[in-house]
Amino acid sequence: MKAAVSLRLTAARTDFQVFFPYSDTAVRTALLRAGVRYEAAARGYLLPATPAAVAPVQAACAALGIAVQVPIVPALAAPLPPPTPHEALLARYCQFIALKRYSPHTLKSYRAAFEKFVAHHAPRLPLELSKPDVLDYLAGCVGAGISETYQNQLINAIKFYYEQVEGQPRQYYAIPRPKRPLTNPKVLAAEEVKAILQGTDNLKHRAMLMLAYGLGLRLGEVLALTPPDIDSQRMALYVRGGKGKKDRDLPLPETLLHLLREQFRQFRPLTFLFEGQQPGEPYSARSLQQVVKQAALRAGIRRPVTLHMFRHSYATHLLEAGTDIRIIQDLLGHSSIKTTEIYTHVAQRTRPASPLDSLGL
Structure with missing residues (x-):
């Protein structure tokens, strides 16, 4: 079928300009009857850019056996079906999380x-469930072998709905929680950190790794840095909105300042201090973890290494050097000293020498 009629969206995006063989009386008459109008100011034929206006034109063209070309525009998109009760519930749930200003990761x-949780109990909605229903669901998840961490995450997500979204009392679900295992942080030796940094030639990669170790930054804090966060006058680096939405000022080593300046001159970032392939977009978290993994392999380290191990190593090495634990707490941005005290379990300086050494064997 040869195309004889075509529509083109006007600059105002409220009308289509209609093009067709003007000399064809039958086509012109059919289009005028279908709602097409001539406007002298536009020097042509126009049609409202709505589905209701386009439908009669398509019908008229079909009756004449000619094709009509209609551009794809949002106004003519097929209307979406109304959300199901479960879709509306999830949208409301996410809206509450956003209003609480939780992090994108938490969301x-x-x-x-x-x-x-909702899909498991469909078509019933959460407000139709009883406490035994929720406990049975959690018991089934535990029986399926979920981790203790994910079990806590499930409980928190469910409690958020009932307590925050629906405003029910805090004690609505007294769900037993698993005891968290007390694991020591995984730490790199100073020689291993040195080998990783010396084996990283890429300027951007090296700067990110040195920030993580030299100032104890988290992965997200490294990627969120912007050039104004560096104060060369005060030799400080400002961490904005760290974990728990806390800001902190950190002393900036002079060697790191020179490296950051060189990195800025070479890559000229637009928004973030470290940007990926798209200007103005932050460097990818996954890519940074890959950088760490490859750097560790080049340094001959065979055990798994993550960027967060640089933060653990920073705190442990400070403690081993005699830094007061309260100062380390402030540098790391911990709200509780108990969180910082985990490094006393791995810092070698805080441990007494074994009596085996005194036997002279």
């Missing part, structure tokens, strides 16, 4: 856990 994990 993603809570939504996934709550969506799984």
Whole structure:
């Protein structure tokens, strides 16, 4: 079927300009009857850019056996079906998380856990469930072999709905929680950190790794840095909105300042201090973890290494050097000293020598 009629969206995006063989009386008459109008100011034929206006034109063209070309525009998109009760519930749930200003990571994990909970009980909605229903669901998840961490995440996601979204009392679900295992932080030796940094030639990669170890930054804090966060006058680096939405000022080593300046001159970032392939976009978290993994392999380290191990190593090495634990707490941005005290379990300076050494064997 040869195209004889075509529509083109006007600059105002409220009308289509209609093009057709003007000399064809039958086509012109059919289009005028279908709602097409001539406007002298536009020097042509126009049609409202709405589905209701386009439908009669398409019908008229079909009756004449000619094709009509209609551009794809949002106004003509097929209307979406109304959301199901479960879709509306999830949207409301995510809205509450956003209003609480939780991090994108928390939003993603809570939504996934709550969506799984809702899907399991469909078509029933959460308000139709009883406490035994929820406990049975959690027991089934535990029986399926979920981790203790994910069990806590499920509980938090479910409690958020009932307590925050629905405003029910805090004690609505007294769900037993697993005891968290007390694991020591994984730490790199100073020689291993040195080998990793010396084996990293890429300027951007080396700067990110040196920031993580030299100032004890988290992965997200490294990637969120912007050039104004560096104060060369005060030799300080400002961490904005760290974990728990806490800001902190950190002393900036002079050697690191020179490296950051060189990195800025070479890459000229637009927004973030470290940007990926797209200007103005932060460097990818996954890519940075890959950088760490490859750097560790080049340094001959065979055990798994993550960027967060640089933060653990920073705190442990400070403690071994005699730095007061209260100062380390402030540098790391910990709210509780108990969180910082985990490094006393791995810092070798805080441990007494073994009596075996005194036997002279």
